[in-house]
Amino acid sequence: MNLQIDFVLPHWLYWAVLAGLPLIVMLLVDRSFRRGGEVSGGDTAETPVATSEQAYAAPGNVVTRGIDRISGFAGRYVAYWSLIAPFVFTYEVVLRYAFNSPTNWAHESMTLMFGMQYLLAGAFALREGGHVRVDILYQRAAPLNKAALDLVTSIFFFIFTLALLTTGWRFFSQSVSDVWWFGDSYANEVSFTEWAVQYFPVKFMLFFGALLLLLQGIAQLIKDLQAYRHHREHHEGSTVFASILVVLAVILGAYTIHEIVNIALTDYESLALSLENSLSTVGIGALTLLMFGTLMVVLVAGLPLAFVTGGLGVVFLYLVGDQHMLNLMPSRIFPMMTNYQLSAIPLFIFMASVLEKAGIIEELFDVVYKWMGGLKAGLAIATIIASTLLAAMVGVIGAAVVTMGLIALPAMLKRNYQPEIALGSIMAGGTLGILIPPSILAIIYGVIAQQSVGELYLGSLIPGLLLAGMYAFYCWLRGTLNVKVAPPMPEEDRVSTAEKLRLLRNMLAPIALVLLVLGIIFTGVATPVEAAGIGTFGALVVAAMHKRLTWPNLHAACMTTLVATAMVMWIIFGASIFVGFYILQGGQTFVQELIAGAGLGPYAVLALMMVLLVALGMFLDWVGILLLAVPIFVPLIKGLDFTGVFGLPGVDPADVSLWFGVIYLVNMQMSFLSPPFGYALFYIKGVCPPHITMGQIFRSSFPFLALQALGLLLVIMFPALVTWLPNLAYG
Structure with a gap:
């Protein structure tokens, strides 16, 4: 039939x-x-x-x-x-x-x-x-x-x-x-x-x-x-x-x-x-x-x-x-x-806003907190885990920082957490949305660099989880060395194993949504854009299940999506004119010849690019950096041979663009935490109590910046962290 x-x-x-x-x-x-x-x-x-x-x-x-x-x-x-x-x-x-x-x-x-x-x-x-x-x-x-x-x-x-x-x-x-x-x-x-x-x-x-x-x-x-x-x-x-x-x-x-x-x-x-x-x-x-x-x-x-x-x-x-x-x-x-892949941006932002209006994020944090709260620094660890799951749900940079700042920061300060570790865990966890699929930054990078977004998602998954683990371990270590810095949940607030399992039922729908979106991307069942559309449809279903699918909530989600998408896309429009003209005038060739004339090796060139990206990240936003730097950097990187450092395995020439893309995403995490103008610093300031100073916020970012720099070094030295999953999935 x-x-x-x-x-x-x-x-x-x-x-x-x-x-x-x-x-x-x-x-x-x-x-x-x-x-x-x-x-x-x-x-x-x-x-x-x-x-x-x-x-x-x-x-x-x-x-x-x-x-x-x-x-x-x-x-x-x-x-x-x-x-x-x-x-x-x-x-x-x-x-x-x-x-x-x-x-x-x-x-x-x-x-x-x-x-x-x-x-x-x-x-x-x-x-x-x-x-x-x-x-x-x-x-x-x-x-x-x-x-x-x-x-x-x-x-x-x-x-x-x-x-x-x-x-x-x-x-x-x-x-x-x-x-x-x-x-x-x-x-x-x-x-x-x-x-x-x-x-x-x-x-x-x-x-x-x-x-x-x-x-x-x-x-x-x-x-x-x-x-x-x-x-x-x-x-x-x-x-x-x-x-x-x-x-x-x-x-x-x-x-x-x-x-x-x-x-x-x-x-x-x-x-x-x-x-x-x-x-x-x-x-x-x-x-x-x-x-x-x-x-x-x-x-x-x-x-x-x-x-x-x-x-x-x-x-x-x-x-x-x-x-x-x-x-x-x-x-x-x-x-x-009219770029098809960029259509995923408004869809993922819309999905994020619908889930937030449905109260899923607050429930997510509550469940993770009650599961992890008994650990040393359990509330900070719960914040990082919740941020990781949130990143896998929405892919919206900044959403986790603001939301967790509103939910987790008061809870940590109430339980006498040192402000620096409370602020740092929220900001570092929030930046995971850059790496954990479905990252919006990865979508734009894929469009500009002509790189498969599905491969970028797979390649960034292990580094993203690695960094999340490093953040959580650091918080646990600080709480273990000095329990006053990040005390565990009081005995009277802890719940039984049966209660923990009952709480998990509240998360079945959103977790299923995450698995659905990532699963259909990784298995090739649908494109990232289609996955975003299905995910948004699923978010509407989840909101209806939570009895939050109302016209006022839909209105607010649509308006939030519109402003956020317009901000991103108009930066792309403006930068494409500026950078496009510069490349048309021979700027890309000029930069290539300038670097070649300096006599630097491939890894020295990469290090120079990383330093420039960190410096740009202190002043520019992530979309601007991408549009200004990536069209110039990617052709340079593709022409270099990365044979490995300290006797470690190198990068297959066919994987260089993918590897650099994930390195770029890790570097952009640093841009969000880099004083004096990292955006996460100002996201968190906007939701902090008045007594929290910018000096405290700056100090709280330094340990996590060091962890991000270590993560960047590991991804450079061990490229298999990036290439193993895509090669396993796509050959």
Whole structure:
């Protein structure tokens, strides 16, 4: 009997669902809130918790309030699209295995849907403060100087958004039939699969997303001007530096307008005083210093990373090339927004948020604590084990640090744990989400380095568990050597073996979910994206079992997912322009020749890269480091022979890319704990009691940083820790 199902989603139904479903969900969510519905759980957002807030909040005006409403509606509208994906991917896997009816439309429809969501979410993330800043000097500046810095750096934001707006429109118009007045082609462009869906609505989002972002940027500029005026009126002391910054902003703004006029009026000959093509004769060495030097200067000024890299990328495209090279922008962004593997990012973040809202994380910690609490430093060990399991559930970097900070830190401090070991165990355990599958960082690395994500997951599993064991052993050792540092659970709080077994029943569903997601990835039953979709569907089932599958919780999960995903993806968009242009100019070859000319051996080159990554990790976020460093480092590493150190076995040339990928992931764990700007330090500060100082947080990170460095050394010296499982599974 032929059980094949040949259903193909009609194009009209696809667009109708995307257009109509969010409106229906909005009505249901609003009705639930009106009837007293509340959001349970906390927040699993990716963005760091601010350590201080500016006392003055600019009031805005009728224009800013109108723009905020537009961005809010657009963000909420596309956030609810995330509800579609778990059902579509589950449908695809069931049909493929139960009915031998694989589809193309399921994968393509969700990839394009998420691509459109990324673009339209940028403005909402900007409104919510979700775009990551590198707060090296910015947070330490006086309020007046901070407001002036906002005015200066906003120029790079507008350069980026205006360039994307104009090139995005051109990119869109070329995909539309010239029957329409704006069309530049002869036929409607469709995808290359048999589904053949129209591409022009997807490409339109490049223009429309940039338009929303531009409007939100104007609203932010109005508020920045209000803040500057307020702080200037109330500032005590010198205003010279702030005045210089404002003058600089005016000059940069005037020149930006001049170049916009140049682009609008000329084609092949520039206006007088135009900077177009002015750096065309600069060599790659000087260009390297200029590009990355400028990048560091603008980064420390406090502009979100996505717009620093994107804005500077546009500037150098124009200065080294010409206005026509700006068309590189959409051709760099579109492949990223329609990359199939990157669709796993919003799905895993959504899965994390749903599980958190279902109370699974609190129950997980409670079970592990009662099992391990009788040990010396049992509560710290329980925190690390719970963080390991949490990492295997969600793959969201930062979620474990914030959540465990809210749950485990008060419990440890109440039981007289030394703050340093309590803080360190939470931060170190939280960083395991970088290594333990399903790591989001591994997904992005796989896309950038053209490495199998499944192999990366298998390769990082043993190092991740090894580090978790090292963290737990260190806590146990400290508690054994000095019981006052980390005392065991009091006798009266301990439970019987029967009670422990009963508690495990509460964890059967989430543990089964972990085994399901990792099992179908490792066995090759489904791709990581499909596994993420099935896992998210499973998370919805688990939430329903816990009676937490409510419209307010779904709304909160969707909005958290939207902001976190937009932060990651817009950094990818901006960095892909900056790094893509640098590589196009010969930057990769320049770095290769520079290292080759230094006469360093393969392991010395690797050590140099590790030092550079640690240094970058002290200042940049993990996505920025990946996008800036990996496209340059991976081709270099692939060309080197690693024959082993101290007589130990080396790395097979076919495994070098995989091995380096896991080394990179271990190194990125260090970036989260590295003072002064490691993100885990600020995640934990945001949920600490007021009496916990940044000095204590810094000190608590040092022992675990040393363990991470030891883990990094072990992975380098014993590559089989990485390669054994993938070779066993995939040959």
